[in-house]
Amino acid sequence: MSTQGDKIQDVALSKIGEKALFTKELEVALEDGRVDLVVHSLKDLPTTLPAGMGICAMLEREDPRDAVVLNPRHANLGTLDRLPPGSVVGTSSVRRIAQLRRQFPHLTFADVRGNLNTRLRKLDDPQGTYDALILAVAGMRRMGWADRISQILPESTILHAVGQGALAVECRLEDTRIFQLVKPLVHQDTQLRCTAERAVMRELE
Template structure:
């Protein structure tokens, strides 16, 4: 039996079940889903006050190291950039839609929201982007699962005009019809790793599980998210830093655009680079370091809380 660890939210269970089914199909082994409660699931405080991404990952990693499960599934954007002793990312499956989705009342879009509309998000990056695009909006900090957040904008007791969520999460739950606008990555880049999953195992995992993970790993997705996450690490960007990065591969080239925002959305800096994958042993890392160094040279630390 292979035990797959996951958070207990509907989204986490849905995406974990997909991975579990793939592992089962590749190994012929019976699969057990092991639910793990994380601090991020039990606390209602803002993510930035709790310490950001690690609040979802740490309990899963503890369970993996304690051999309570054999593999864990993370939303990659929830995974800290620093490697964890004793663990490794065994696979990064093909990425889903990396865009953000506006889910508004009455079919409204970002442009057609009325002046002073109340828009909910728990992400400092989305806060900065909303304030830059529409300084007139009232941005409200929210927490909760996807259904809870959607209900605040589209339910019978809605108290907001819109919420911003990840399109990938909506899609995995069959709720993409709730989106009234998908925000394109060019003008609205998203969190490093958004839309991708990370399958983490103990170092040295062997046998059928290792073979299955090799089959699940998607080369271009892994390379793209490695570039995005290296930008985050190079900038020393904490959970409160409004940082976005988008990378993709096309015709042998890796393209990366990274952006840093002022918290209030008043300023932004962008660095965009491309290079041939075959020209380097570590193309994702090299392109990310160039982008991050350009942002730092142009004053990224002056406009955003980096290195905190």
């Protein structure tokens, strides 16, 4: 299924309501019974869910940190701080831009949209404008692109998004059958940590 977040590719996420764009259509399908459960990247899931919906499982978390993926012409540089002044770094995340701009004022940040493969194609385009991308380590590994990671940014440089690296299963609260079905997928440590992160974020919102 495609969501609005998948379809709208020419507008920055920060300008069109970041979170629910990737979940609303899926939750409507869940609510009206077309599907029995939905799997999300937890970082894309709003901290407040629609009435009658709940997270019935959080799977074991991958590395939650952010990665630098360099344009092949800069592969020998290795790290973000070695990019020349004015280099263009692609990311659609306001969180990433806000933190990295303070750490790397010599860089320019620009929006980049699309799924992972699309973003990498944009980075590698010889006529493209991007010198590097900031992407989630977890996504790179899950999609088989770990070898493209040039640098993993430490949390002292950039704090990861709430729930980043974890997958969540959303279902109808009344559907006890699904709760039992996905129970073996629950990773307790991930669930405790991510629930705490989401609780803090909910208060800040």
